[in-house]
Amino acid sequence: MSTTIDSMQTKTSRNGGFANGVRPPAAYEPNIVLATRAYDVVGTRPVRHDGADKVTGRALYGADKQIAGLLHGFVLRSPYAHAKIVSIDTSKAEELDGVFAVVTAADLPPARDKIVDVGEGDTRLAYVHGNVLASGKTLYKGHAVAAVAASSVHVAEQAAKLIDVEYEPLGSSMTAPQAMSADAPLLHDDLKTVEYGRQTDKASNVAQHFQWKIGNSDEGFAKADVVVERAFDTATVHQGYIEPHNATALWNNDGRVHIWTSTQGAFVVRDVTATILEIPVSQIKVTPMEIGGGFGGKIPVYLEPAAALLSKKTGRPVKLVMSRADVLEGTGPTPGSHVSVKIGAAKDGKITAMESVLAYEAGAYPGSFVAPGGMCIFAAYACENISVDCYDVVVNKPSSAAYRAPGATQAAFAAEQVIDEIAGKLGIDPIEFRMQNAAKEGVRRVDGPKFRRIGCFEVLEAMKNHPHYSAPLEGPNRGRGVAMGFWFNVGLESSCTLNVNSDGTVNLIEGSTDIGGTRTSIAMQAAEVLGISAEDINPQVVDTDSVGYTSVTGGSRTTFATGWAAHDAAQKIVGEMKCRAAQLLEADAAAVTHEKGVYSAGGKSVAFREIAAKSSRTGGPISASATVKPRGVGGSYAGNIVDVEVDPETGKVDILRFTAVQDVGKAVHPSYVEGQMQGGSAQGIGWALNEEYFMGADGGMQNNTLLDYRMPTSLDLPMIDTCIVEVANPGHPYGVRGVGEANIVPPPAAIANAIQNAVGRRLQRLPMNPPAVWHAIANGN
Amino acid sequence: MKKTQVQTTINSRPVEFLCEPRQSLLEVLRDNRGLTGTKEGCNDGNCGACTVEMDGRIVPSCLVLGVEAEGAQIVTIEGIAVGSGLHEIQKAFLEGAALQCGVCTPGFIVATKALLQQNPNPTEHEIRFWLANNLCRCTGYDKIVRSVQAAACRLREEVSV
Numbered sequence: 001m002s003t004t005i006d007s008m009q010t011k012t013s014r015n016g017g018f019a020n021g022v023r024p025p026a027a028y029e030p031n032i033v034l035a036t037r038a039y040d041v042v043g044t045r046p047v048r049h050d051g052a053d054k055v056t057g058r059a060l061y062g063a064d065k066q067i068a069g070l071l072h073g074f075v076l077r078s079p080y081a082h083a084k085i086v087s088i089d090t091s092k093a094e095e096l097d098g099v100f101a102v103v104t105a106a107d108l109p110p111a112r113d114k115i116v117d118v119g120e121g122d123t124r125l126a127y128v129h130g131n132v133l134a135s136g137k138t139l140y141k142g143h144a145v146a147a148v149a150a151s152s153v154h155v156a157e158q159a160a161k162l163i164d165v166e167y168e169p170l171g172s173s174m175t176a177p178q179a180m181s182a183d184a185p186l187l188h189d190d191l192k193t194v195e196y197g198r199q200t201d202k203a204s205n206v207a208q209h210f211q212w213k214i215g216n217s218d219e220g221f222a223k224a225d226v227v228v229e230r231a232f233d234t235a236t237v238h239q240g241y242i243e244p245h246n247a248t249a250l251w252n253n254d255g256r257v258h259i260w261t262s263t264q265g266a267f268v269v270r271d272v273t274a275t276i277l278e279i280p281v282s283q284i285k286v287t288p289m290e291i292g293g294g295f296g297g298k299i300p301v302y303l304e305p306a307a308a309l310l311s312k313k314t315g316r317p318v319k320l321v322m323s324r325a326d327v328l329e330g331t332g333p334t335p336g337s338h339v340s341v342k343i344g345a346a347k348d349g350k351i352t353a354m355e356s357v358l359a360y361e362a363g364a365y366p367g368s369f370v371a372p373g374g375m376c377i378f379a380a381y382a383c384e385n386i387s388v389d390c391y392d393v394v395v396n397k398p399s400s401a402a403y404r405a406p407g408a409t410q411a412a413f414a415a416e417q418v419i420d421e422i423a424g425k426l427g428i429d430p431i432e433f434r435m436q437n438a439a440k441e442g443v444r445r446v447d448g449p450k451f452r453r454i455g456c457f458e459v460l461e462a463m464k465n466h467p468h469y470s471a472p473l474e475g476p477n478r479g480r481g482v483a484m485g486f487w488f489n490v491g492l493e494s495s496c497t498l499n500v501n502s503d504g505t506v507n508l509i510e511g512s513t514d515i516g517g518t519r520t521s522i523a524m525q526a527a528e529v530l531g532i533s534a535e536d537i538n539p540q541v542v543d544t545d546s547v548g549y550t551s552v553t554g555g556s557r558t559t560f561a562t563g564w565a566a567h568d569a570a571q572k573i574v575g576e577m578k579c580r581a582a583q584l585l586e587a588d589a590a591a592v593t594h595e596k597g598v599y600s601a602g603g604k605s606v607a608f609r610e611i612a613a614k615s616s617r618t619g620g621p622i623s624a625s626a627t628v629k630p631r632g633v634g635g636s637y638a639g640n641i642v643d644v645e646v647d648p649e650t651g652k653v654d655i656l657r658f659t660a661v662q663d664v665g666k667a668v669h670p671s672y673v674e675g676q677m678q679g680g681s682a683q684g685i686g687w688a689l690n691e692e693y694f695m696g697a698d699g700g701m702q703n704n705t706l707l708d709y710r711m712p713t714s715l716d717l718p719m720i721d722t723c724i725v726e727v728a729n730p731g732h733p734y735g736v737r738g739v740g741e742a743n744i745v746p747p748p749a750a751i752a753n754a755i756q757n758a759v760g761r762r763l764q765r766l767p768m769n770p771p772a773v774w775h776a777i778a779n780g781n
Numbered sequence: 782m783k784k785t786q787v788q789t790t791i792n793s794r795p796v797e798f799l800c801e802p803r804q805s806l807l808e809v810l811r812d813n814r815g816l817t818g819t820k821e822g823c824n825d826g827n828c829g830a831c832t833v834e835m836d837g838r839i840v841p842s843c844l845v846l847g848v849e850a851e852g853a854q855i856v857t858i859e860g861i862a863v864g865s866g867l868h869e870i871q872k873a874f875l876e877g878a879a880l881q882c883g884v885c886t887p888g889f890i891v892a893t894k895a896l897l898q899q900n901p902n903p904t905e906h907e908i909r910f911w912l913a914n915n916l917c918r919c920t921g922y923d924k925i926v927r928s929v930q931a932a933a934c935r936l937r938e939e940v941s942v
Contacts (some may be wrong), residue, residue, distance in 0.1 A: 041829070047875045054883035055871035057818015057858035061884060064817035154782075155802060241916045242822040242830055243884040292884025293918050322821040516881035516919060671878035675920055679881060683922030706827035714922040715913040719905075760839060 013315040029530030030437030037728045040596065041527045042734050045671045046534040048520045054290075062246035062262030062289040063321045071100055072150040073310055073320040074156035076163050076301070078145055079328060080140030081699025082172040082185065083394040085136060085145070089164040093148060096162060098155035101307055101313035104146045105135035109278040114622060116275050119268040119299040119552040120402055120490070127365035129276055131399050132305045138167070139187055139364035140398050142329025144302070149318045156760040172699045176338050176359040179205035179395045186362065187394045209390040212374060213395050213662040214447045220353025220385030225345025226425045234748075234766040236336040236361065239403045240683070241713050243292020244327045249307035250317040257284045263514050264294045265552030270300040270544045274316035277308060277584055287543040288513045294681035295683070296402025297332040299552050325704040331583035333358040333693060334403035335368040335704070336411035341377075341418045349428050351437045358411060359391040364400040367579045368392045373407030375664060376745070377445045379486035380434065380637065382443040396699055402554060405741035406594070409748060413766060416483035416749035430482050430753070431464045451632065455663030455727030455737075459637045460484070462706075462725050468641045468659040477646045478656065479758025485638045485745020491630040495548025498526060498573055502620040504609030505551075506530065506573075508539040512562040513552030516679075517672035518553070525563040525734060529570035531597025532608055543577050546611050548627050549747050551617040556636065556738025557666055560729075567733045571625035572734050579612045580618040632731015638662040638742035640681065640750035646758045651774025653755060658747075659721040663730035665737030676739045679719040684747025686712045744771040789850040791816070800847035807831045809847035810857060818858035818887045822916070829915030832888035833857050839895045841914075858887035859893060869939070870894055870932040877928030880901030881919035888915050893929050901937050905930070 053059035090102040111129035115122045129135070134143045143523050150156035173179035173187075184205055193202045195209045221227055247261040257279070261271045266288040276283045289297060303320040310318040322330065344354040356377050362368035374390040403409075422431035438457040444450050463469060463482060473480050497509040508523050523537035528538075550562065574594050582589035587601035594600075597608040630720050643656040660677040667673040690710040694702040703709045728735030748766055756762045761776040783798040790920070791814065800809045802850060806851070807824070810816040819842055822830035826841040833842045834856035844909050863866045873879070880886040890910065896911045903911070908929050917925060 005905060044880070048878075050883075051880075052867065052871075053866065053877040054880055054886055055874050057816070057887045059883055060817065061820065063821065064811070066815070067816075156802070241882070242828055242886075242916060242918055243820065243882070244822070290884075291882060292822075293882040295858045321821075350919050360914065517878070544931075577862070643875055671924070672881070675924055676880055678920075678921035679919045681919065705825055706823045707825070710917065711916060713913040713916065714909040714926065716853075717909075717922055719926070720921050720923045 008077040014096050015072065016713070018696060026359040032331055039195055039528050040664065041524045041534050041565060041670050043670065045669060046519060046520060048307065048517045049523060049539050050514065050519055054088065059290045061243055061292050062260060063261045065248045065289060065319060065546060067250065067317045071151065071316050071318045072153040072156055073147055073149045073307065073315060073318050074153060074160045075144050075306065075320060075326065075743040076133060076160040077326065078141055078143040078663050080138055080167055080169050081141045081161050082170040082187070083138050083167040083172060085138060086166040086168050090146065092162040093159040096155065096239065098151040099159045100149045100316065100736060101310050102146055102148050103309045103313065106131040106149055106307050108133060108305065116272060118272060119265050120554055121367070123367050127370055128272060128301065132302065139201045140396050142326065142398055143364065144330060147310060149679065152458045157714050174397065174695050175336065175394060176361050176391070176393040179393050180220060180359065186398065192443055202410045205394045206360065206391055207394060207429060212388045212392055213386065214444060214446055215385035217355050217387040220342045221638065222674065223346060223352040225347045226422055226677050227342065227344040227420050228425070229340065229342035229420045230764060231340040231419055232417070232673040232764045234337045234410045234413055236333050236397060237691040238296040238328055238333040238709065239297035239616035241293025241295060241297060244322040245298065245302055245331055245420055246319065247303035247307040248317060248319040248322040249304060250309045251308055251312040255283060258287070259284065260287045260289050261304055262289055262291045262298060264291065264298045264515070264554050266513065267550055268299060269301055269304055273304045273308060276305045277487060285543050285545045288541060291513050291515055293513050294553065295430060296406055296554055302331055306531060310605040322336045324706060327568065328704045328709060329701050330398055330480055332401045333398055335362060335400040337361070339411060340381045340413035340742065341414045343418045343422055345422050345426060347426065347474040348744040349426055349436045351381055351455050353385040354378045354381065354383050354386045355422050356415065357389040359393055360407065360410070361395045361400065362392050363397045365399045366392055366394055368400050369402060369405070369407035372527065373411040373509045373604050376408035376413035376486045376489060379445055380439055380484040381437045382439050383437065386446045386471050388515065390445050400415060402568060404683060404744040406489055406620055408485060408745045409684065412483060412485045412745045413752065416746065417752050417762060420753045431460055431469070434484060435460045435464070453727065453730050454635055454636045454637065455725055458725050458727050459639045459661050463499055463639045463641055463662050465663065466641060466659055466723060468657060468721065473643050477642065477648055477755065477758050480641065481641050481750045481752065481754030481757055482639065482641050483746035483749035483753060486635060487556065487742040487745060488635040489560065489633050490557050491561055491633045492551035492555065492557055493627065493629045494550045494562040495627045496562060496569045496624065497547065497625040498569045498623065500573065500612050500615065502615065505536045506539060507522045508537050508541060508566060509547050510562050512558045513553040513736060514541055515553055516560045516676060517669060518562070521559040521668040521672060522563045522566045526566040529567055530573060530608060532596070547627065555643060556740040559736045560732060560736045561628055561630050563732060563736060564630055565626045565666065568626035568628060569624045572626060573622060576622050577611050580615060580622065581606050584611065584614060585619045595607040630731070634737040635730030636663055636664050636737045636739065636742040638746055642712065642750045642754050644751060644758055646755060646773060648759065648777055651770035651772065651777065653751070653773055655685060655718055658718055659723065660743055661723040662739065663724060663727045664731065664739040666690065667724050668734065668736060671737055673739045673771040675724040677722045677743045680741065680743030681719055681720050681747055682712050684744045685717065685751065687749035688751040688766060688768055690767055690769055785848050787848055787851050789853050791855045794803040802848055804847045805843050806847050806850055806935060807842040808846065809850070810842060814920060816857050816859050820884050820887060829888045830885050832891045832915065834891055836897055839892050847891065856891070856893055860913065861890055869935045873928040873932035873935065877924050877931055879925045879928035884916060885917045889917065889925060893932065895931050897936055902933060
């Protein structure tokens with residue numbers, strides 16, 4: 001990224017108290033603990049269990065898989081944004097020396113008309129099927145058309161170029177407004193709009209239009225003294241994980257399929273692949289390899305069915321690995337959005353009405369996460385009159401995937417700027433204004449649920465009291481902004497097994513892909529129950545044959561739900577240990593008490609380790625499993641305080657100081673909680689200032705490298721201060737809410753508010769890159 | 782395609798391999814030598830995940846041809862740890878929680894080692910400047926920078942003892 005360095009230097013660290021050497025290495029801000037108790041293991045910072053493997057290069061990621069006889073594949077992708085596939089001739093490719101097989105959609109069983117669970121929701125099988133290998137039409141540039149297996153990746157690539165595909169290019173729609181216009185080319189002939197929950201016969205690119213309402217917003221606006229209405233757009237951006245997608249498949253001679261892949265959900269890969277290939281789930285084993293980032297983008301199935309088909313055709317294992325261009329053009333991204341927001345408030349600062357219309361670009365297939373956008377957009381506020389309209393619109397871009405609080409960041413970019421503007425018009429401090437209207441327990445969210453205990457107010461209070469908020473900010477073209485964000489988090493399903501070893505340690509078996517230290521945060525919850533150290537638990541993420549069903553690592557659910565399963569399994573171990581202790585102590589099992597790994601009865605006691613060592617004398621191995629489908633999900637609020645400096649000559653925005661505040665319920669491992677907050681903030685900053693799919697006139701992405709798709713480097717960012725707020729979630733044994741997602745929601749809005757504060761211009765489109773900011777300054781908008 | 786014989790040194794051991802002229806050093810390390818600790822993130826020199834040390838300089842191994850390794854001294858992530866223990870940089874990364882998914886970590890550690898060899902006491906800005914070739918999408922770099930500072934501190938203490 002050498003070309004980017006010169007323009008960035010010396011700007012990142014010189015202000016806001018972050019000068020070199022001022023801060024000692026590893027200094028942590030004190031956390032705000034409100035309602036949780038102290039624990040022995042939960043809340044400490046042990047070294048992660050998979051750490052040594054990951055700093056020595058020994059950890060095996062998907063692309064590292066090697067098996068004897070392995071063939072390498074290459075996926076041929078559509079050069080057109082929208083085209084009819086007239087014919088595909090693979091004969092020349094098949095004749096090339098070193099080529100073993102070619103597959104196209106014709107090799108897949110035809111998609112039946114059914115609904116499939118794809119990890120964080122349901123969709124039509126035809127859409128998943130069509131995205132894996134295009135059938136009849138290609139719907140975006142980068143759409144997979146055929147796959148080749150050959151002796152090397154170079155031969156496979158050479159062969160792919162020999163596949164003769166005759167296309168008939170069609171007109172395309174690249175944005176939601178284009179796709180919604182009356183004369184827009186239709187992506188799917190059979191797509192009819194579902195309006196207000198009813199299937200219409202209207203053929204359109206609008207897959208869904210629905211509305212949520214509370215009260216009467218017209219009446220609410222009538223009571224308002226100030227009303228602000230603005231419209232906002234956000235560009236398509238990518239999750240940007242560093243590890244490209246990959247899949248290795250072996251269709252064994254007994255008909256069983258083994259897949260090694262980098263995924264957020266091994267069971268989703270198993271189930272979706274089985275459905276597409278029309279084989280029973282029991283015939284597929286998915287081994288989740290280490291995963292090099294996901295952020296939601298590694299929930300969908302892309303390569304696995306094609307790899308399996310190639311293996312079936314060749315009788316050999318086949319590995320497919322995407323290039324970076326494939327990743328950008330063929331996976332993810334998060335939808336571009338068009339959001340209008342209207343908010344009214346009375347002079348006393350009470351919000352009287354809120355309205356929003358959200359149209360999100362789903363990409364090639366329906367399912368843009370506009371619904372979560374609508375659920376989250378006003379979730380930080382208590383208001384009696386709210387109306388939210390959502391449009392899910394297909395366009396000729398890659399089929400969108402979840403990206404960290406999917407849908408919520410776009411929504412917050414719009415809502416939090418209007419909130420800021422109203423606070424300004426009323427002459428109320430922006431945090432005070434939010435506190436005055438903050439959502440609390442008992443308040444109803446626009447889509448229906450009533451909030452249980454939430455930490456919205458506490459996050460705002462922490463922001464207001466943070467030294468950053470009162471620190472002086474001087475100098476021209478500098479400004480400070482704040483914003484809030486919400487993500488509801490999910491529960492889904494998890495399984496865990498604990499096996500006690502004779503040396504007093506415990507093997508923990510779980511099925512949640514570990515993307516950021518969750519082996520450890522899950523192990524810590526078991527250790528807490530058992531009264532042993534985190535280091536005495538040996539957590540393993542295993543394949544789909546070896547653990548009970550476990551949903552995706554997504555929705556900020558892993559530490560919450562799989563941790564809960566570990567907690568429950570550990571409770572069962574404690575129960576069994578009491579029985580074993582009773583034998584050793586010659587006491588009645590009901591009389592045995594347990595405290596911190598020591599089992600006592602009748603004045604005598606025996607330690608966990610001793611019971612483990614003597615287990616064969618007291619009844620054999622000690623083991624327990626638990627499964628959960630938790631209902632006590634607790635949403636998470638995140639807030640940012642950000643200082644920026646705008647260069648009026650170039651429009652470049654530098655982040656001078658950034659503070660991330662978040663209610664996580666309970667921080668099981670505070671270092672990795674801070675890491676999530678910092679990582680989400682950095683992604684939000686990239687989304688705010690740089691990242692964007694530049695779409696050319698041909699409907700293709702013009703910036704499909706990591707040089708031109710510009711994600712933040714270390715030089716672009718300051719240290720990111722974190723302030724963990726812990727408002728215990730009453731729905732979890734340790735009060736956990738989940739931390740992974742809400743933190744990406746506020747940064748673009750907070751930065752926009754800071755730019756407004758710095759130069760008096762309100763940016764209504766993302767990214768707020770130098771040309772955009774320069775034009776806003778020059779043109780007054 | 783005809784293969785070329787290459788003699789080189791990887792992690793202080795003399796190594797001989799055959800590779801096609803079109804194969805990158807990254808491919809050779811991973812596929813021919815089984816050194817999969819060096820990661821591919823972009824294959825065009827923009828992410829730093831494949832960073833290795835070659836004749837004392839850090840290079841993206843995806844932009845070096847395998848045949849260019851002839852006569853070179855190459856150090857990969859597999860050559861950083863000392864014996865069965867860990868290098869101070871590796872320890873600092875673990876204690877400082879400087880990794881989440883870990884796929885960029887080998888590149889960061891190789892780059893950090895080179896930085897601290899030539900500048901044992903870098904400022905925050907110098908660390909950020911040097912590591913700007915290495916993309917991390919998980920951490921926001923905060924804990925990486927702090928861990929590099931911590932490792933530098935410990936390595937300086939080691940030298941002065």
